[in-house]
Amino acid sequence: MNKMPTANGYFGIYGGKFVPETLVNALGELEKAYNAFRKDRAMRIELKSFLSHYAGRPTPLYYAANLSHKCGIEIFLKREDLLHTGAHKLNNTLGQGLLARFMGKKRLIAETGAGQHGVATATVAALLGMKCTVYMGNVDMKRQAPNVARMRLLGAEVVPVESGSGTLKDAINAALRDWVKNVRHTHYCIGSVVGPHPFPMIVRNFQSIIGKEARSQMYTQVGKNPDFVVGCVGGGSNAVGIFSAFLRLPKTKLIGVEAGGFGTKPGQHSARFAMGRRGILHGCITYVLQNKDCQILPVHSISAGLDYPAVGPEHAFFHDEQIVEYVRCSDSEALRGCLALSKFEGIIPALESSHAVGYVLSNRKRFKGCVVLVNLSGRGDKDMDIIAREAKL
Numbered sequence: 001m002n003k004m005p006t007a008n009g010y011f012g013i014y015g016g017k018f019v020p021e022t023l024v025n026a027l028g029e030l031e032k033a034y035n036a037f038r039k040d041r042a043m044r045i046e047l048k049s050f051l052s053h054y055a056g057r058p059t060p061l062y063y064a065a066n067l068s069h070k071c072g073i074e075i076f077l078k079r080e081d082l083l084h085t086g087a088h089k090l091n092n093t094l095g096q097g098l099l100a101r102f103m104g105k106k107r108l109i110a111e112t113g114a115g116q117h118g119v120a121t122a123t124v125a126a127l128l129g130m131k132c133t134v135y136m137g138n139v140d141m142k143r144q145a146p147n148v149a150r151m152r153l154l155g156a157e158v159v160p161v162e163s164g165s166g167t168l169k170d171a172i173n174a175a176l177r178d179w180v181k182n183v184r185h186t187h188y189c190i191g192s193v194v195g196p197h198p199f200p201m202i203v204r205n206f207q208s209i210i211g212k213e214a215r216s217q218m219y220t221q222v223g224k225n226p227d228f229v230v231g232c233v234g235g236g237s238n239a240v241g242i243f244s245a246f247l248r249l250p251k252t253k254l255i256g257v258e259a260g261g262f263g264t265k266p267g268q269h270s271a272r273f274a275m276g277r278r279g280i281l282h283g284c285i286t287y288v289l290q291n292k293d294c295q296i297l298p299v300h301s302i303s304a305g306l307d308y309p310a311v312g313p314e315h316a317f318f319h320d321e322q323i324v325e326y327v328r329c330s331d332s333e334a335l336r337g338c339l340a341l342s343k344f345e346g347i348i349p350a351l352e353s354s355h356a357v358g359y360v361l362s363n364r365k366r367f368k369g370c371v372v373l374v375n376l377s378g379r380g381d382k383d384m385d386i387i388a389r390e391a392k393l
């Protein structure tokens, strides 16, 4: 089904690999190894076994009856929050960890924003007996302190990144610099469908398990496809993961929810499609938040995981081709979604996932009587400080 990207890594006019010369070979090697890995029966069996017995797949598809009755929408949740380590990230890091070992690499490096991808990478490094270094902006380290402790407990070295805005974009820059230097024995385990080819393709394929499961669960539990599939979009891996099984169905609409919250400085937000334009960031062409001199703008969202000034190139393609509709959800709408799901269903969602829930609840009329599948990408424990402060608990 997914014929994209082209051999050079393009989704339409987006994607590609714009990297320093030292990485061109590494990316080519990675792609070759990935193609061999995909065809290797023993590797496929090992990944499948880890996904079910270690990570807890398949994750449930849950009909949120209380919330559904309250708002007159049939809401189904794909429970990635129940995956080991609390978010969908582990689908990708298990895959990339095994791929790295398959390539003979002894060390994993990663960037992290909210800390979820750092934790998922550190977890896999512990599982497979590999070394692990995680780059994290110093601002993010402060707002996601429990995840920093978790990574260290798992044996990873966490390196604070002070340059730029001290957030996710700067952590990716630092990780890329490390990779250039140590590429012979190190695999860069990127956390979303971003970066140069083949990363957006590899991460999408590892996350597509979400959609495959959800589609067959919808079929057995409901007997039909959903009218809408909704996912929050940071880099875009959880959304593309669930969308991939529902692409181009005549009766199913796909909705990607961006963070639409505004920061303290004017113009500071994270809505790439609403306010960004075509540019290059982290090795690929995509929608980027930038000023007229193509300098990256500072971003803001209540959730660190959606705080990224670009978006995966496949989403840029889906946007222009109108295969997916991209909308925004403000900080306060996301918070209301978080509170509603907690109170009526006993499920505390991550603030990222709360954007998907919040968008649906804030646009009840649009979804009235429809079957809506929401990807609940993660659980909210990591965000308790922020939720408690904002909701005045």
Ligand SMILES: *Cc1c(COP(=O)(O)O)cnc(C)c1O
Residues within 6 Å of the ligand: 087, 088, 089, 114, 116, 117, 191, 192, 193, 232, 233, 234, 235, 236, 237, 238, 239, 305, 306, 350, 352, 353, 377, 378, 379
């Ligand atoms: C990291 C994260 C996201 C954002 O990343 P995507 O690649 O857009 O999925 C969303 N939700 C949760 C819970 C996360 O941890």
